[in-house]
Amino acid sequence: MSQHIYITGLGMISAIGNNVQESLASLSHSKTGIGKINYLTTRYKDDFLAGEIKLSNKELADLVNDHNPELNRNSYIAMLAAKEAVQHSGIDTSDGLRTGIISSTTVAGMGKTEMYYKDLFEKNDHLDVLDTHDCGDSTERIADFLGNVDYVTTISTACSSAANAIMLGCRMIKNGLLDRAIVGGVDALSKFTFNGFNTLMILDKEWCKPFDENRKGLNLGEGAAFLVIESEEALKKRNGKALAEIIGYANANDAYHQTASSPEGYGAQLAIEQALQMSGLKPGDIDYINMHGTGTPNNDLSEGAAVKAVFGAHIPKFSSTKAFTGHTLAASASIEAVISVLSIQNGMIFPNLNFKTPIAELGIVPETTVVKMPVSTVLSNSFGFGGNCSSLIFKKVD
Amino acid sequence: MKKHIISYAHIKQNQVSVNGTIMFSAAPSTTLPEFLTELYKSMGISYPKFHKMDALCKLGILCTEFALKDTTFLADNPLNKIAVVLSNASSSLETDRRHQQAIDDKSNYFPSPTVFVYTLPNIIIGEIAIKYKITGENAFFVSEKFDAGLLVSYTEALFSEQTQAAVCGWIEVDNGAYEAFIFLTEIQENTNKNTNFKPLNQLTVIELYNQTIWTH
Amino acid sequence: MDALIEKLKGQIIEQLNLVELKPEEINPDSPLFGEGLGLDSIDALELIVLLEKHYGIKIEDPKDGKTIFQSIRTMAEYIKAQGKS
Numbered sequence: 001m002s003q004h005i006y007i008t009g010l011g012m013i014s015a016i017g018n019n020v021q022e023s024l025a026s027l028s029h030s031k032t033g034i035g036k037i038n039y040l041t042t043r044y045k046d047d048f049l050a051g052e053i054k055l056s057n058k059e060l061a062d063l064v065n066d067h068n069p070e071l072n073r074n075s076y077i078a079m080l081a082a083k084e085a086v087q088h089s090g091i092d093t094s095d096g097l098r099t100g101i102i103s104s105t106t107v108a109g110m111g112k113t114e115m116y117y118k119d120l121f122e123k124n125d126h127l128d129v130l131d132t133h134d135c136g137d138s139t140e141r142i143a144d145f146l147g148n149v150d151y152v153t154t155i156s157t158a159c160s161s162a163a164n165a166i167m168l169g170c171r172m173i174k175n176g177l178l179d180r181a182i183v184g185g186v187d188a189l190s191k192f193t194f195n196g197f198n199t200l201m202i203l204d205k206e207w208c209k210p211f212d213e214n215r216k217g218l219n220l221g222e223g224a225a226f227l228v229i230e231s232e233e234a235l236k237k238r239n240g241k242a243l244a245e246i247i248g249y250a251n252a253n254d255a256y257h258q259t260a261s262s263p264e265g266y267g268a269q270l271a272i273e274q275a276l277q278m279s280g281l282k283p284g285d286i287d288y289i290n291m292h293g294t295g296t297p298n299n300d301l302s303e304g305a306a307v308k309a310v311f312g313a314h315i316p317k318f319s320s321t322k323a324f325t326g327h328t329l330a331a332s333a334s335i336e337a338v339i340s341v342l343s344i345q346n347g348m349i350f351p352n353l354n355f356k357t358p359i360a361e362l363g364i365v366p367e368t369t370v371v372k373m374p375v376s377t378v379l380s381n382s383f384g385f386g387g388n389c390s391s392l393i394f395k396k397v398d
Numbered sequence: 399m400k401k402h403i404i405s406y407a408h409i410k411q412n413q414v415s416v417n418g419t420i421m422f423s424a425a426p427s428t429t430l431p432e433f434l435t436e437l438y439k440s441m442g443i444s445y446p447k448f449h450k451m452d453a454l455c456k457l458g459i460l461c462t463e464f465a466l467k468d469t470t471f472l473a474d475n476p477l478n479k480i481a482v483v484l485s486n487a488s489s490s491l492e493t494d495r496r497h498q499q500a501i502d503d504k505s506n507y508f509p510s511p512t513v514f515v516y517t518l519p520n521i522i523i524g525e526i527a528i529k530y531k532i533t534g535e536n537a538f539f540v541s542e543k544f545d546a547g548l549l550v551s552y553t554e555a556l557f558s559e560q561t562q563a564a565v566c567g568w569i570e571v572d573n574g575a576y577e578a579f580i581f582l583t584e585i586q587e588n589t590n591k592n593t594n595f596k597p598l599n600q601l602t603v604i605e606l607y608n609q610t611i612w613t614h
Numbered sequence: 615m616d617a618l619i620e621k622l623k624g625q626i627i628e629q630l631n632l633v634e635l636k637p638e639e640i641n642p643d644s645p646l647f648g649e650g651l652g653l654d655s656i657d658a659l660e661l662i663v664l665l666e667k668h669y670g671i672k673i674e675d676p677k678d679g680k681t682i683f684q685s686i687r688t689m690a691e692y693i694k695a696q697g698k699s
Binding site: 106156157177196252 | 477478482489494497498501509510511514515517518519520521522523524525527528531532533534535536537538539540541548551552554555556558559560
């Protein structure tokens with residue numbers, strides 16, 4: 001790779017904590033954030049568990065210190081995570097360097113739109129809410145909140161969205177279009193999502209069990225996570241400190257089905273192989289894989305097959321952290337990117353909770369307790385509906 | 399080595415233009431669902447899955463089909479090196495509304511899994527990938543209006559890595575209003591391949607996008 | 615049973631948007647998935663919705679669909695066995 005891309009700031013809010021420090025505490029104590037639904041109003045309140053952020057909309061508004069009625073849960077959590085990442089990195093967006101914000105979301109303002117849905121379409125009331133509905137809006141809100149931003153764009157490729165936002169940031173920096181970028185994703189829980197995933201019958205009524213023979217499906221979660229990434233030059237200019245480096249990324253399409261992954265995980269294999277190729281690493285050089293591992297019968301079987309195909313008999317230590325956070329959809333890849341960096345920084349592999357029995361067809365076993373060991377390289381997988389498969393590789397900074 | 403646009407198709411106002419020339423025209427009063435069905439029938443293709451798609455995907459598949467027609471694009475480029483880069487303004491809002499209506503109907507609560515699947519804008523990329531067996535990389539951007547600069551700069555960045563060809567464009571459906579513009583671009587070793595090919599840059603894309611003189 | 619099969623054909627065509635297919639072209643014994651009608655996993659979920667909407671039958675585990683949705687005849691037999699025809 002011709003140019004280094006450094007990660008210099010992390011920000012995250014999800015069911016396991018309102019910031020990175022709280023998240024690390026939950027992860028290293030094997031403490032899940034998934035539980036009974038307390039904040040979202042839904043007909044499924046007592047039927048399913050969810051990974052909710054433990055704050056009401058009012059509390060979030062207080063934290064952001066903005067009670068503008070146009071804001072919604074999605075924009076609140078995006079603003080909090082983006083702000084944390086920027087403060088963590090220490091960048092000053094008014095120093096003349098070019099800063100971009102690349103965010104991803106699938107539901108955007110759906111949560112608030114659905115609250116007023118009847119009014120909107122029956123009485124034409126609350127039209128201001130419509131302004132916050134489109135996917136691009138939460139990104140613009142972050143930009144307004146942070147100020148002095150040169151470039152803003154929004155990506156929507158389902159559950160791999162945030163990985164693609166990270167990739168786009170890397171590319172824009174490498175191509176000299178930006179000096180640094182705030183990249184990540186956000187999705188707040190909504191009735192829309194709950195009802196939809198329920199029609200697909202892939203929600204587990206109990207805690208999700210990624211890579212377990214008896215897995216029944218996923219738990220939905222919500223969250224936002226952002227990373228500040230910078231070029232080597234930008235980092236040197238301000239004498240900043242790098243937390244880790246992004247050394248490989250790739251995206252491929254499975255070209256199999258709108259929602260189901262191919263049995264052999266073809267798209268996933270392509271993404272992992274091409275990310276490895278870019279990084280210059282061999283499969284044996286990877287210390288830890290943070291899997292997509294949603295806990296659905298289809299994903300885990302397909303992803304496991306892909307990993308076996310690429311790594312053969314020597315599969316690195318791996319886990320899915322979705323049993324901590326729930327599946328946070330467009331935020332999941334950036335949440336897991338933050339977790340990957342935490343893994344490198346703290347020399348810790350976080351466990352795949354709720355695992356008991358290996359999947360018969362695969363026979364692979366994830367880490368089930370916190371493992372303390374030096375971690376230099378992490379592969380993180382994220383796959384989305386529409387056949388979108390992404391892999392990212394993070395490396396410790398020497 | 400040059401990056402060329404080899405073909406493009408544009409659908410709006412119930413008309414289809416391929417490489418700047420109008421090839422199909424339906425009455426202005428035709429609704430979008432009627433227009434899409436009429437257009438599908440006119441193409442003489444059999445793809446039963448088409449009828450299960452939402453309007454965004456139907457429009458995207460048809461526009462891509464027109465852009466690919468009479469080209470050797472899929473044969474000339476390795477399928478795992480062809481990227482799909484699409485964008486629009488309204489994401490999947492049209493189908494989001496249908497899903498929302500279904501879940502709001504308390505007395506007749508039967509939300510459809512098929513409808514929910516189409517509440518993601520990038521499903522159109524999945525449909526294109528499935529139909530043409532394209533496994534290269536893909537991205538879907540949500541931007542206020544057709545942004546030639548975004549599509550070109552992103553595709554250029556992809557070309558600097560593993561990608562050799564791309565299906566790019568704009569596919570928008572909202573409240574019955576719609577527009578699709580797809581262009582095919584590829585890296586060519588042999589620059590003399592076809593003199594009609596256009597160079598890939600922002601100005602050319604804008605020019606091609608504005609080229610068609612719509613007759614209604 | 616034959617009347618139920620005919621009714622099901624129409625309902626399936628409607629639910630799954632099989633607009634290029636006429637009821638008389640569907641063999642009640644040919645497989646719904648794979649070869650036969652070529653339905654996929656999302657169609658199976660739509661059939662579960664169909665059973666609930668038209669026959670008040672609730673299927674909790676999508677895996678149960680595998681046996682019920684082998685063909686239109688097995689679907690009809692299942693509806694009969696549930697006493698919902």
